[in-house]
Every structure is written in structure tokens, then in C-alpha cells.
Amino acid sequence: MTAVERPAPPPVRTHKEDRRWVGKSIRKVEDPKFLRGRGGYVADLVRPGTLHAAVLRSPMPHARILSIETAAAEAAPGVHLVVTGAQAAELTGPLPDFGPDPTKHTWRCLAVDKVRYVGEGVAVVVADDRYLAEDALQLIEVEYDPLPPVTDPEAALRPGAALLHEALESNCAYDRQFTFGDVARDFAEADVVVRDRLRWHRSGGQPLETVGAIADFDPATEKLTVHTNSLSFTSYMFMAAGALGIPMNKFDVHQVPAGGSFGSKLFVTKPTVIAGMCSRILGRPVVYLEDRVDNMSNCDHHGSDRVYDVELAVMRDGTLRSITIDTIDDYGAYIQFGVGHHGNALAQVTGPYTIGSVQYRVRAALTNKNQQGAYRGFGSEVNNWMLEQVVDKAARELGMDAAEIRRRNFIPPEAFPYFIPSGNVYDSGDYATVLEKALELGEYDRWRAEQARLREEGRYIGIGLISAQERSVFSATEFWFWFDEPNAPVTSSPESVTLGVDATGTITATLYSCAFWGNSPETMVAQLVAEEFDCDPHSVSIIYHGLSGGLPATGPGGSRTTVMLAGAVEGASAKIKAKARRAAAHLMEVDPEDLEWAEGGFQVRGVPDQRKGLDEIAAMLHMFKHSFPEDLESGLEESKVYDHPYTTMPAPDRSDLGVFYPFMGNACHVPVVEVDVATGEVRILAYAAVHDCGTLVNPRSLAGHIVGGTAQGIGTALYEEFVYDDEGQLVTSSFLDYSIPTAMEVPELRIGHVETPSPYTPHGIKGGGEGGRMMAPAALNAAVNDALAPLGVRVTELPMTPDRLRAAIREAGAAPGRG
Amino acid sequence: MTELQDVTLTVNGRRYTLAVEPRRLLVDVLRDDLGLVGTHIGCEHGVCGTCTVLVDGASIRSCTTLAVQADGRTVRTVEGLGDGAGLHPLQEEFWDKQGLQCGYCTPGMLMRALEILEQDPDPTPERVREGIASNLCRCTGYQYIVEAVMAAAPRMRLAAPATQPTTGAQA
Known part of the structure; x- marks a missing residue:
């Protein structure tokens, strides 16, 4: 990979050392309204007289x-409108599809000539409530001509x-198939080749609030106003406007708090298009x-639904x-984000790890299932699991x-x-320190002794140990390096603050983005801002x-x-301070360069009693513009559009995919299971x-996300699965049978940073918002495998339901107990 | 359309008489007819507990309860928890311990926690954990919710007045 020429990384920053607010676990400023039941979620904003849509x-x-x-x-009674899929196709365009070949798997807000999964919408009714x-809905009669269901991703790819x-x-x-580095040489030189076949079944974010949109079309101005808990945000809103066939300057969307997302509310255009179409x-x-x-x-x-065949070359x-x-990934009936998950x-x-070369083949299978979208990790969590599984297998061998x-x-x-073979960069890290701290926090040695003791009593205790990555801050380039044409240039994916x-x-x-969905923007x-301006x-x-x-x-x-947001706040703050510095210098009749920022204002360097507080400067700039030079405008407001800092x-030839996810976190999880x-x-x-x-802004908030993400990862590992039977029926279509962990399934975590x-x-x-579920x-798979190692059992399929574990134990033939 | 039935509910101390369809769910009456949108709808199958309110002091799933079933009863929702502008100790401790992220399960979780502490003012963390297992939270992993309820318990025993907490770093 030495032949690859790369642009130089951005300049290395010097970070402020004596931080006052960044790094403090303050109470979250969002919380009081939610504690009072005044969150203002989309369902709370429905006014009397609004009509209600339901989908067949x-x-x-x-x-x-x-x-x-x-x-x-x-x-x-009370019905105002019924729209079928065929009628909707006359009124709206296809929903956004990142390709390839979007015209060959057209996705619409309602099915037109055929249905492709159980649950796909075929008509919408709008009524008074x-x-x-x-x-x-129950009065609509649909005549279907059944076609053979395709439910297995490998079978889906076979001829016929x-x-x-x-x-x-x-x-x-x-x-x-992509090849990064000299894979053939590395395998030829390897002492051992470890092979594995792994299966990850689909689960999903399932926030407690569903997705919704309130659309209000004003025939007088031809403007469509939407309140929604989805669609993230201004830079990509053209996707919804395009599907609705509404000029962007006649389309206004207001983001409202989302009652959880975990990725599942990312770019969800369908409810907006359905509500918008009906309102129009x-x-x-x-x-x-x-x-x-x-x-x-x-x-x-x-979420992801993958079959893996993996080979690891080891010395x-x-x-x-x-x-x-x-890998074969079962994408379901459509493929809105392309193979961005990969x-x-x-x-x-x-x-x-310093693995020197990689060959990666992905096949995206289409089947009669709900399509994939985003779920915390966006496919990287599956790669973490696959890699740690095969590394553990290598250690065993x-x-x-x-x-x-x-x-x-x-x-x-x-x-x-550090540039990994695929071309992405890891900016920084200290993996050994994280590992050692986790071993200590998890009392690894004590548990190993306890495991040996309890094994004598016939109990199967397992200790998992994984070290894995937590990429952050994407550049959307990852959605189009998959294609040779069009050769789209590098993108920014900006964020703005005023x-x-x-x-x-x-x-x-x-x-300017629909930032709140349980994170704490x-x-x-x-x-x-408090760090910049010394305020509360x-x-x-x-x-x-x-x-x-x-x-x-x-x-x-x-x-x-x-x-x-930190980049945008930093940029806007710098502009505010530059203007405030000039204003203060003018008021104090000193050179701007002689001033320094201290305790919420500008003071003459080394002369703390000769100063102007930000409030005084702001008052003067708002009220007395003519006290200032010509080019200092009234007011004190600045914006920053912060572009992606490193992509x-x-x-x-795609031998190197460039830098697209540069800020690389790392974690080590040590669960103990029985x-x-x-x-x-x-x-x-x-x-x-x-x-x-990296640097923590609110440590307790981050710890909360680690616990919460881990709880979801426990669900993925042990309980949650969207199960489609051989006939293509979704048999887990409510929380009665799609089992989300309760407080009894989630343990008390010990968190270290x-x-x-x-x-x-x-x-x-x-x-760091996705880390728990990425690990x-x-x-947990590693822990279960460790527990069952004495029986010669290694579990290679998630979730590890009791059925699957019993089957694996039975197959090994060494098990006591029933079955 | 079916004939409407008169229903009398006392919600957060205030008496309401409404004419409702027999099939109308209590949660819809609270949200749409009384404007108390703090009670949220999650799974609509009585599983997740998001819609939890107290009826005559006992928690129920308002998404699988008909309004007519609550006729003549006393209902408490999150809107009745605080004292005017102030927060209830449970709300304060949820804030302090970060026992919420997206806030959607929070009203139901608060009402369930209130019931737990009214039944057992001095519970063990295990009892609290078991108690809140009735309600799903998809964000927090429950740990800080348990901490918040445990921190609220002694304050509620002392009937500590609700005060507006100041800002700043946590203990």
C-alpha cells in the first residue's frame, strides 16, 4: 500500500488544557421538558381538525x-380520501434510492403493481380520526395473485x-470484490489459515416512538409545511421534495424531538411523502x-442480515x-442506502489490528422482507462481531x-x-491501555479463577473479551465509492450553528439539523458555548x-x-469574538491585539480591571452602532458552516477508498455469562x-449511551430478531414476540473511559453514540463460546436464542440435560 | 358510529365528564380529549409500558384500557406529578442521574416508579430493578433509572419539597 499517494492530514491542533465546561457531567439542558411530559413529539403537535391517515x-x-x-x-363514515398505490405513483415520484440502478428496483411510498413483503403499503385512507x-381500511378489497416467496438470501441469488x-x-x-494490498502473498506466507462461517440475523432499532409526519399544504401559497421526527436535515431534504414533486422553496420542514431513533429515523421519507401527498x-x-x-x-x-465466509491468515x-x-447481505425488498452499510x-x-491486506466481497441479496435501513452501528457492528469471532477462533487454534x-x-x-488497507485513516488511539483497563475493571483474573472453580461444580461460566473499533464522523463518500460511474467528487456533509x-x-x-433523538445536542x-464564553x-x-x-x-x-457541532460552535464563536474584540478595542481606545479574552470579556493584556464584558460589548453593538467604525454592523450574531475536517x-481503481471515517474510537468489553x-x-x-x-464533553451522558447501546447489543446477541418464516410471514411483528431487553435482562455495567x-x-x-451496540x-458471543468451550461448542449465529444454543449443544453431543 | 357513553374521570385532581365511544382508549381520551399529551403511546399491545398511568393508585396500560373502564375512577398522569413550576423529587432525580435520554418512556417510567415507592418507600435496588422491568426503555439500559429511583426514595420519605435545582457538575 506504500504506492498510494494521499493528501496530507489536516494540521494537528493544540487543545485547550484548562477546560471549564467540556468534560463536566452537567444536567442535560433538554431534560426538564421531557420530565414534565412536554417533549413536543410529533403526536403531541396534532391540532384539532387535522385528518388522520392509515395505511393498508x-x-x-x-x-x-x-x-x-x-x-x-x-x-x-368520516373518510375524506383513499389513495391506492397506482394512484400514488401518479402523484409522487419514487422514494430516494442510493443505487446502483435505482430504476431497476423502484421504491415508492405505496406498492404499485406487486407487493414484495408482508407489511408493504398498498393504499392509504384519510379520515377524521x-x-x-x-x-x-377493512373495507378495501385487494385481489392478489401470489408469487413464490423468496426468504433465504443464498437461495435468492441462485439461478431460477x-x-x-x-x-x-x-x-x-x-x-x-475489492482487494486491498497483497492478499495472495500474505496467505501464501501464512502458517495457519483460520476459516469461519457466520450468520447474523436481522434486528432493528425499534424506538418506543414510531415515525410520523404532519403535513399541511396551503393551496394559496402552494407551500407544504411538514413537522416530522425524521429526515436529517437541510442538506438532504431535496430527497423528500423530489419524491413529492414540490419545489424546494415551497417545502418547509420543522424537525421535532424524536422519541428515540438509533438510526431508524435517519432519512425516513415515506411518512412525509404519504402525509404530504394526502394534504396536497x-x-x-x-x-x-x-x-x-x-x-x-x-x-x-x-438492521443487517448477513452470511459470512471468512478466512484469516495467521502466523x-x-x-x-x-x-x-x-458476505451475502439480505437487504430485503429494496435497497435505499445501497450497500453503505459495508x-x-x-x-x-x-x-x-495491523492486518496488512484485505479482500472484501459483498453481494446484496433482494428477498421478500422489509428492507434494511440504519441501526446503531450501520453494519460496522456486524464487522466487529465477525472479526472478533474469527480472531478468537485463531487464538483457540x-x-x-x-x-x-x-x-x-x-x-x-x-x-x-494509521492508514488501514482499505484506505481509511485512524486518527489516534491507545488500544493496549483500553484493554488493560477493561481487564482490571472487569476483574478478569478473578473471574478466570471463579470460572475454574464453578466448572468443578458443573456450571458453565464464560468470559468474553473483545477489542473493537468505533468509527465516527462519516463523509458521505462512503455511499458512492461503490460505483465507478458517476465518479462523484468527495463530499463534506456539513453542520451549521448560528x-x-x-x-x-x-x-x-x-x-439546523433534526439533532435531538435521545442524544443531547x-x-x-x-x-x-459555555466553554467559549465562560457562561453557565x-x-x-x-x-x-x-x-x-x-x-x-x-x-x-x-x-x-x-x-x-463542536466545529460549528468553534467557528461561530471565533467570528463573534473577532467582532467583539474590535468593538471592545474601539470602546477602550486600545489596539485589538492588546486585548485578551478572559472571564467572559475582553481585557487589556495583564490589566484585568481594564475590560469590557461580552454583555457590555453586545449592548453597545446592538444599540449604538454609530459609535463604531463603518464596517462594524449592528448586532452580534455569526454563523459557521463547518465542513467535514478530514475526508x-x-x-x-478503488484499490484504496480514501479517508471517509477518520475519527476512530476503540473499546474493550468484558462480559461474564453463565x-x-x-x-x-x-x-x-x-x-x-x-x-x-477522545475527549469527553459530558462523561455521564456518554456513559449512559454506552449502557443503553450495550442493552441494545444484548438484545441483538440474545433476544431480538425479525423472523420471517419460510412462507415469508413476519412472525415477530409486535413487542409480544420481538423481545426487547427489560431491566431484568440488562446488568449493572461497570464503565471506564x-x-x-x-x-x-x-x-x-x-x-461515541453507537459504541455500546458496536461491541x-x-x-457476548465470545463469552458464550468461552462458557461452552468445555463441551466443544462454538456458537456462530446471532441471536443466541435458547433454541439455537440447545441445538448447538445437542449437535456437539456432549451435553447433559434435556433434549 | 356507536352510541356515546358518559364517562366521569378525575384526572390529576380535576373532574371531567365526557361523552366517548365505548371503544375509545383511555390514552386517546387523555391525550386528545383532555390535552394531556405527556402520556405517550409505544407498542399499542400493552407490552412496553410507555402509556402507564395510575388508576386509583395502581399502574395500568392506558393503551389497552377503554376509557369507559376508568369511569368514576381517579387517574394520575405525569402532568400531575410536579407541583406547578416545581419538579417532583422523582423528576429531579431522573434529571440529576440522567435517567432519561429521548424522554419518550419517561412519563410512564415516572408513574411506575411513583407506584413502586408508594408501595415500598424504602426499596432495595434489586426491588426497583425488578419493579421497573414492567416498562421498556430503549435508550438508557435502565441503570441510571434505578439510581434515580433509589435517590428519590429517601427524599420522598422525608416529603422533601420540590425545589428547582441549580446547574453545575454532579456529585
Whole structure:
């Protein structure tokens, strides 16, 4: 890889050392309204007179729609409108699809001529209230001509399989193999080749609030105003405007707090398009709020669903040389984000290790299932699990300790910035320190002794140990390096903030993305502003700007919000201070260069009693403009559009994908489990997690995200699965059978932090919102495998349900107990 | 359309008489008819507990309860928890301990926690953990919720007045 020429990294920053607010676990500024039940979620904003939409879902996995009879529904009490899929296709364009070949697997807000999964919408009813709308749904008669359901991703790719999209002439939406470095040489020189076949089934974010949109079309101005908890934000809103066929300057969207997302509300255009279409027809406000079954079966954000064949080239001393990965990903019926999930995987494909070469093949299979979207980790969590599984297997085959094989292969702290074979850069890290801290926090040695003692009593205790990466701050380039044409240039994915200091000196920050979905952008911005201006963070007021007139903003996703907002706050603060410095210098009749910022104002260097506070400067700038030079305008408000600080182009031949996810966190999780070999039940006895995502802004908030993400990872590892049976029916379509962990399934976690600041971001911050879920599935799988090792059992499929564990134990033939 | 039935509810100390369809859910009456939108809807199957309110002091799932079933009863929702502008000790401790992220499960979780502490003013952390297992939270992993409820318990035993906390770093 030495031949690759890369642009130089951005300049290394010097971080402020004596931080006052960044790094403090202040109470979150968002919380008081939510504690009072005044969050203002989308359902709370529905005003009297708003009409309610409900969608008729397909009961068939794969069928042609022969006819739809809507007359009875149209005549039902309180019904204002019924729109079928065919009619909707006349009124709206396809929904956004990142390709390739979007015209060959066209995705629309309602199915047109055939349905492709159980739950797909075929018609929408708008009525006075939701009860009446649902009554009318039952009066719609759809005649279906069933087609063979395609439910297995490998079978879907075989010749002769029924086709999801005839125009594509295949169920394979994408197939490409990338080679980074000299894989053939590394395998030829390897002492051992470790092979593995792994299966990760689909789960999903399933926030407790579904997705919804209130659309209000004004026929007088032809303007459509939408309130929604989705669509992240101004920079990508053209996707929804395009689908609606509405000029961007007649489309205004207001973001409202989301009751959780975990990725599942990222760029969700369908509810906005359905509500917008209906409101435009009726000239009245219409709300479409998914019910839970919509959100589980017709949500477009199921998580990854992969089959892996992996080979790892290893030396006898434990050195990891090369890896080949061949994965089939079951994308379901459509492919809205392309194979962007594998861009996430490639951002950290070799984990924290010095693996020198990689071959990566991905095939995207189309099947009769709800399509994939985003779920915390966006496919990188699956790569973490795959890599840690095969590294553990290598350790077993070599007879090495799990910690030792990792230590031997860690990228050392002095090697950063470190380019991995796929071309992405890791900015910084200290993996050994994270590992050692986790071993200590998790009482690794004590548990090993306890494990041996309890094994004597016939109990199966397992200790998991994984070290894995937590990429942050994407550049959208990862969505198009998959294609050779069009050769789109590198992108930024910016984020903006406006800071205003009013005449009394209080500060208001305006955000331009739909940032709140349980992360804490307002708290982060308040702390960052307080750090700049020496004020109380709880005195900073935060406003969310809508789409119209809004500055560029990409929104959350890929653990980018805090870093990008920090850059925007830093930039806007610098502009405010530059203006305030000039104003203060003018008022004090000194040279601006003689002033220094201290304690919330400018003072003459070394003369603290000769100063102007920010409030005094702001009052003068607002009220007495003519006291100042010509070019100092009234007021004190500045904006910063912060562009992605470090992203580079892929090589034309894709031998190197460039830098697209540069700020690399790392974590080590050490869970201890007990497996009941008679029932297949897994109980977590202890759990330690140490994360390094750079400088912390609010440590307790980050720890809360680690616990919460780990809880979701526990669900992914043990309980949660969208199960489609052989007939294509979704058999887990409510929380009765899609099992989300309760407080009894989530243990008390011990959390540790290591802070290796990024050299390239404000304060050295890296993103960290996804980390828990990126680690826990791998860690728990490792723990269960460790517990069952005496039985010769190694589990290679998630979730590790009691059924699957019992089957694996039975197959090994060594098990006691029932079955 | 079915005939409407008169229902009398006492919600957060205030008496309401409404005419409702027999099929109308209590949560919809609270949210749409009374404007108390603090009670949220999660799973609509009575599983997640997001819609938890107290009826005659006992927690129920208002998404699977008909309004007519609550006729003549006393209902408490999150809106009745604080004292005017002030916060209830449970709300304060949820804030202090960061027992919420997106806030969507929070009203139901607060009402369930209130019930737990009214039944057992001095619970163990294990009892609290078991008690809140009735309600799903998708954000927090429950740890800080347990801490918040444990911190609120002694304050509620002392009937500490609700005060507006100051800002600043946590202990």
C-alpha cells in the first residue's frame, strides 16, 4: 500500500488544557421538558381538525396486485380520501434510492403493481380520526395473485429463484470484490489459515416512538409545511421534495424531538411523502403516524442480515496477516442506502489490528422482507462481531490467550495517523491501555479463577473479551465509492450553528439539523458555548431552525453530531469574538491585539480591571452602532458552516477508498455469562466496558449511551430478531414476540473511559453514540463460546436464542440435560 | 358510529365528564380529549409500558384500557406529578442521574416508579430493578433509572419539597 499517494492530514491542533465546561457531567439542558411530559413529539403537535391517515398493509410476501376495490372505504363514515398505490405513483415520484440502478428496483411510498413483503403499503385512507381511518381500511378489497416467496438470501441469488424486481433480471442488487494490498502473498506466507462461517440475523432499532409526519399544504401559497421526527436535515431534504414533486422553496420542514431513533429515523421519507401527498390533495393538514406494526413490518429500517465466509491468515506466533471476507447481505425488498452499510464495515474492517491486506466481497441479496435501513452501528457492528469471532477462533487454534493475541496485533500508539488497507485513516488511539483497563475493571483474573472453580461444580461460566473499533464522523463518500460511474467528487456533509449574543449579553444557539433523538445536542452545544464564553451552560438558549432559510446541515448519524457541532460552535464563536474584540478595542481606545479574552470579556493584556464584558460589548453593538467604525454592523450574531475536517477521494481503481471515517474510537468489553446448558438460557453475571472516544464533553451522558447501546447489543446477541418464516410471514411483528431487553435482562455495567484526543477535531472529541451496540454482540458471543468451550461448542449465529444454543449443544453431543 | 357513553374521570385532581365511544382508549381520551399529551403511546399491545398511568393508585396500560373502564375512577398522569413550576423529587432525580435520554418512556417510567415507592418507600435496588422491568426503555439500559429511583426514595420519605435545582457538575 506504500504506492498510494494521499493528501496530507489536516494540521494537528493544540487543545485547550484548562477546560471549564467540556468534560463536566452537567444536567442535560433538554431534560426538564421531557420530565414534565412536554417533549413536543410529533403526536403531541396534532391540532384539532387535522385528518388522520392509515395505511393498508399487504398480508402477502410476494404477489401481483390484480385489483383494489376502494368504493366501500370511500363511502365509510368520516373518510375524506383513499389513495391506492397506482394512484400514488401518479402523484409522487419514487422514494430516494442510493443505487446502483435505482430504476431497476423502484421504491415508492405505496406498492404499485406487486407487493414484495408482508407489511408493504398498498393504499392509504384519510379520515377524521385514526379509528375511522382504520375502520375504512377493512373495507378495501385487494385481489392478489401470489408469487413464490423468496426468504433465504443464498437461495435468492441462485439461478431460477423468483425475481423481486423483474427489471433487474436478478435478485443480486450488488456484487463486487475489492482487494486491498497483497492478499495472495500474505496467505501464501501464512502458517495457519483460520476459516469461519457466520450468520447474523436481522434486528432493528425499534424506538418506543414510531415515525410520523404532519403535513399541511396551503393551496394559496402552494407551500407544504411538514413537522416530522425524521429526515436529517437541510442538506438532504431535496430527497423528500423530489419524491413529492414540490419545489424546494415551497417545502418547509420543522424537525421535532424524536422519541428515540438509533438510526431508524435517519432519512425516513415515506411518512412525509404519504402525509404530504394526502394534504396536497385535500388542502388540509394530514398526520400519518405509524402504528407499532407499521414500524416493525413496513419501516424500511431493519438492521443487517448477513452470511459470512471468512478466512484469516495467521502466523504461528499469533500475528494476523490478512483477511478475506465474503458476505451475502439480505437487504430485503429494496435497497435505499445501497450497500453503505459495508462502507461502514470497510471503515474499520481490520479492527484495532495491523492486518496488512484485505479482500472484501459483498453481494446484496433482494428477498421478500422489509428492507434494511440504519441501526446503531450501520453494519460496522456486524464487522466487529465477525472479526472478533474469527480472531478468537485463531487464538483457540493456536492455543493463545484471548488478550495475548490482541495485544500482539494492536496498532501501537506511535503509529497514528494509521492508514488501514482499505484506505481509511485512524486518527489516534491507545488500544493496549483500553484493554488493560477493561481487564482490571472487569476483574478478569478473578473471574478466570471463579470460572475454574464453578466448572468443578458443573456450571458453565464464560468470559468474553473483545477489542473493537468505533468509527465516527462519516463523509458521505462512503455511499458512492461503490460505483465507478458517476465518479462523484468527495463530499463534506456539513453542520451549521448560528450564535447570537443579544443586547443583554445572553446567548442563543441555532441548530439546523433534526439533532435531538435521545442524544443531547442541546447540552453538547450549551457546554461548548459555555466553554467559549465562560457562561453557565444552562443559560444558553437553543433553537432548531426549520428547512426554509436554514444553513447546510446533515444531521445525526455515524456518531457525527458532537464533533460537527463542536466545529460549528468553534467557528461561530471565533467570528463573534473577532467582532467583539474590535468593538471592545474601539470602546477602550486600545489596539485589538492588546486585548485578551478572559472571564467572559475582553481585557487589556495583564490589566484585568481594564475590560469590557461580552454583555457590555453586545449592548453597545446592538444599540449604538454609530459609535463604531463603518464596517462594524449592528448586532452580534455569526454563523459557521463547518465542513467535514478530514475526508479524501478514493483511488480511481478503488484499490484504496480514501479517508471517509477518520475519527476512530476503540473499546474493550468484558462480559461474564453463565449458560444453563439444559435450557439454553444465558445469564449475564458481570459486565465491564471501557471506551475511548477522545475527549469527553459530558462523561455521564456518554456513559449512559454506552449502557443503553450495550442493552441494545444484548438484545441483538440474545433476544431480538425479525423472523420471517419460510412462507415469508413476519412472525415477530409486535413487542409480544420481538423481545426487547427489560431491566431484568440488562446488568449493572461497570464503565471506564480512556481519553485519547483526536488531533484533528475541536477539543479532541470523537463520536461515541453507537459504541455500546458496536461491541456487545461480539463480546457476548465470545463469552458464550468461552462458557461452552468445555463441551466443544462454538456458537456462530446471532441471536443466541435458547433454541439455537440447545441445538448447538445437542449437535456437539456432549451435553447433559434435556433434549 | 356507536352510541356515546358518559364517562366521569378525575384526572390529576380535576373532574371531567365526557361523552366517548365505548371503544375509545383511555390514552386517546387523555391525550386528545383532555390535552394531556405527556402520556405517550409505544407498542399499542400493552407490552412496553410507555402509556402507564395510575388508576386509583395502581399502574395500568392506558393503551389497552377503554376509557369507559376508568369511569368514576381517579387517574394520575405525569402532568400531575410536579407541583406547578416545581419538579417532583422523582423528576429531579431522573434529571440529576440522567435517567432519561429521548424522554419518550419517561412519563410512564415516572408513574411506575411513583407506584413502586408508594408501595415500598424504602426499596432495595434489586426491588426497583425488578419493579421497573414492567416498562421498556430503549435508550438508557435502565441503570441510571434505578439510581434515580433509589435517590428519590429517601427524599420522598422525608416529603422533601420540590425545589428547582441549580446547574453545575454532579456529585
